Amino acid sequence: MEPEVVLQVKNLKTYFTTSKGTAKAVDGVDFTLHKGETLGIVGESGCGKSMTSLSLLRLIPSPPGKIVDGEILLNNKDIVTMKEDELRKVRGNQISMIFQEPMTSLNPIIPVGEQIAETVRLHQRLSRKAAWQKAVDLLELVGLPSPEKRAKQEPFQLSGGMRQRVMIAMALACTPEVLIADEPTTALDVTIQAQILELMKDLQKQIGMSIIFITHDLGVVSEVCDQVAVMYAGQVVEHRSARDLFNSPLHPYTQGLLASLPKIHENQEELQTIEGAVPSPYDYPAGCRFADRCQHARAICRAEAPVLEAVGGTESKVRCFMYTEKWETAAEEEEVLCP
Amino acid sequence: MASKATVSPNVDLAKARQHTRRERWQSFRRVMTQNKAAMAGAIIIAAYFLIMLVAPVLAPYDPFEISLEDKLTPPSADHWMGTDDKGRDILSRILYGSRLSIGVGVASVAFGAFFGIILGLIAGYYGKWVDTIVSRLLDVMLAFPGILLALAIISALGPGLVNVTIAVGVFSIPLFARIVRGSTMEVKQLEYIDAIRTLGANDFTIIVKHIFPNVLSPIIVQGSMRLATAILSAAGLSFLGLGAQPPSPEWGAMLANGRDFLFSAPYMAIFPGMMISVLVLGFNLFGDGLRDALDPKLKK
Amino acid sequence: MFLFIVKRLVQIVPVILGVTLVVFLIMQMVPGDPAAILAGEGASQETIEQYREDLGLNRPVLQQYVSYVGNVFQGDLGNSLKNKQPVLDEIMLRLPITMELAFYSILITIVLGLGAGIISAVKPYSIRDVSVMVIALLGISLPSFWLGLLLMYVFSVKLHWLPVAGWDGPLNIILPAVTLGLGGAAIVARMTRSSMLDVIGQDYIRTARAKGLKEHFVIYKHALRNALIPVITVVGLQFGSLLGGTVLIESVFAINGLGRMIVDAIRTRDLPMVQGGVLVASLVFVFVNLLVDVLYRAVNKRIDLN
């Protein structure tokens, strides 16, 4: 049975207008998040994954950023067109968020307990005292030692790992349906990262929320995600289950990305690379955005933009002509053109 | 492969160099045209410098010529800004005075910047006890409230425009030194400084070629803002009678003179003050604009 | 906290010594024979020698400095050359007037500066913000002594609302305090605004928004409190410029405060008076800054980590 869809993003476009022109940071992103699943959004720097995550709660700095098109449907209600006060009820309540830098994401002069309690009071009718108690309970839940003492401390008295635990406690305060985690472990050391990932998996089991996990680290994706959306140049190029993706990547970009990863369990002579550079977000090419770096590219790839569509009756979606009927015809045409 | 590269690209390299130069100039122009405040400030400053240069041509009268029968005439077609208590044309005096007021400001800031930059670079680069000594020295200089340090110096050296320049200049030293010291410490720990050190560069090369050019932006911003306050301070000291002495047409001194005739001839005080204000406004605008353009982090 | 205060007290000792050294050096830098200057114009060679002997001016400079510092700490700032009275007595007469002026000015600086800064900062780039900032820019550009004269011309000469000069009643305080306070208020307002803009760009403000907080909560609870921390230091420094500014303003409004005393003393070359005045003003400033530091530390506990 197909699990229920919690969040659906359709053709999301977030543009930034600066003196240099318009940067299409997010340019037609589509993905679907089901209840209780973890969706990974991966890609390299500048692919628009962080801007996508900020767009989901309309946290884009504006100006210069703006959501110019698309829908973000949370239980079929569109966040893009929501009124401010309605949106505030979603933020921190139905959808909450944790960020990359635990060092700077907490208010430096407010005790961490108060920062959590504030969220609780905001969305639930609780007294000051009850909210505080809930904050302490949440800190205990995320495994902070001596939570009562810690709650009264200010962020600078906690380590990086502990602060990320506080962020998680704050995000979970109102048992959200969706947790957006934007590179939550990137700033942490591997052993601390392992702790945090473990904690997030545990909590997901307990609370049953869905998670959108934004990261550049394919290893982390493989550890925690059920579904993966690979982003390139402002778009999703491949969207499928993690297992399938890592076993048999479809999009040439995903293939290249996985191949260029050094493997921890084997010795390799030379790493595979993806030649060339990402196109500028100010000036994307008309056709496929990866065509210039793709070894399979044909004339059609430069002439026409591929769409994200399911491959041959499976759940897997990919944005590449290789998996469409057009591919063979394109090959034939090419042979006619250059025999 | 390598040998092939050595033969042909000479033409390309020249073109590339040209391209880079053009690029730099364009980016500077873009900064200026986009920043209206900086542009307005630059225009004001340029106008004042122009006045300074061509004062003798513009001035309708001799700024020192006393003509008691014309004294204290209000602004008119003959005397656009009126005449003072000795019948001298205020406009002419203001035009000539620009040389003194701007000159003192620029000279004192140059003086302060020179020593301040050296102190700041040395303290910031060497750190440890050198920094401790320099910092204590700056603390002492900054412990004098406002222009009191300048007053103390003038009390020792005696009144006069040159001494005012020195006094205001000394007062500027710690302000430059502190900014340069901070930026130097920031730049010093960047990896490219380590890189040049591991290549064997000596301290002098590192400071002059690698640190100084990279702390220039805050110096220029500070310099512009500081020019504004230095002009105010110098005019203030002359206003107190400690700087330019009569019959000098220095604006602060003219203002002081005008104070005695505030009831009967307010224009005597109004015009010199206005000249100071607009000039200072120009430097502040320019400094504000530059700061926003050069370094968004410097917004303080 | 107690330790912090003790530490700061220890730290200002070298600063105070440095200040006394500079003040002491004023006398050494004066061209000519200090003894002759102290003895006054037209004194006989004998009197000059007498002065040299009495004041120890024939001793090595270092020794003279040590005894100068010793005297200062005992409250002996020397005697005026003009009326031969102790300098400290004159200062004690003048200082309260200057302090009163400084107090009202700093009040105006803080209230007006913070108010304007916050008005500007909560809605950056709005018309309100731009107009406040234009006024603030004017505020830092107008010479205070000119502004004082303008205000005097308008409110005293033309409108006759306020007294022209002097220091006789509460109405006398208004114009000088406003003149002096406006410049500082402009600086504080600009600082408040830029600090606020800085804070609004921080990650934790995004976190606050992501929680679903109302915008005014985000601004007043999360942003403003952080933004005001650096402003505290600026207000402290502003007190210094203000104290220096009294020199000009007291001259404009003919107020017999410490500033005017120093200027008069420079004109009449009454050096002990200058030394004493500058020294006392600096000490006041140093201790005000100490107070500000303690306050800063109280609101920002992270200070000792950096």
Next chain:
Amino acid sequence: MSVMEKEPILEVNHLKQYFPLKKESLFSPKQTVKAVDDISFKLYPGETLSIVGESGCGKSTTGRSILRLDEPTEGEVLFNGASMTSLSKKELREMRGDIQVIFQDPYASLNPRQTIRKMLQEAMTIQNVMPKKQMEARMLELMSLVGLRPEYLERYPHEFSGGQRQRIGIARALCVNPKVIICDEAVSALDVSIQAQIINLLKRMQRDLDLTFLFISHDLSVVRHISDRVIVMYLGSIVEIADKDSLFDRPSHPYTRALLSAIPSTDEQQKKTRIILKGDVPSPINPPTGCRFHTRCPFATDLCKTDVPELRALTPTHKVACHYAETLLSSPPV
């Protein structure tokens, strides 16, 4: 391996690097951060020796101390048998060309006010590697060596991407003909596809130019790919040092094991054997007594709390600092 029979090109003996902390008050005791606390190792010509560990373990400090970017508190660094630590500043400057460094941050490692040409020219002039006339040809050669177009010589750093900047950093290091290159997290700031390009470039350079690398990194996958031997550091000291295969196949220190198991991997099998360490890394100001890892070690005993384990050889190419290395090795990973 045969490299061990050669004379080491670089030898580090009992290196200590302490940084004094600013005192809280006049009366509080003087505190120091023991960033590197008595480490010794040898680097052999032609090999790549990696130092891995988490932030604060002292790996970068070690590199900086060897280069004397920070003056070491104690200990000795020998280059080709001659002591570097006792050189005067001037003598040191003259031999700087032999050991070069490539840094982590591609945005901070190039002077923004110098064109690439000026940068390379200055480096070659300081070390006096060749007459001025020959520099032009050498610069063009270097550019093609690191895979950059010759006209980039005239550009300023801001016009380049992160990967290109890292190539420029490599060209700058190479232009003085060094024998040893210290790579301080040289690929950590790059995206994987760019990272792969730079790693390949480094490996090619090593092969073609007969270079020796000291490769400092926190990324174990990269380390596995590039190294011959690996040092694992924790809180300022070496816990394990071994040739690559031995270390990755038979990690003998509990910390190394935890570290290896903590790496998120795309490999399905790896996921089951995870060791999650408790708590944070202790402060290097007051490191734990005995074995520094005992506060987080799942196998710690009372002995570990009091006695500092020596770095001892399990096999000729595998040293470990753990009292119970043999016992742990014979037991399967937890």
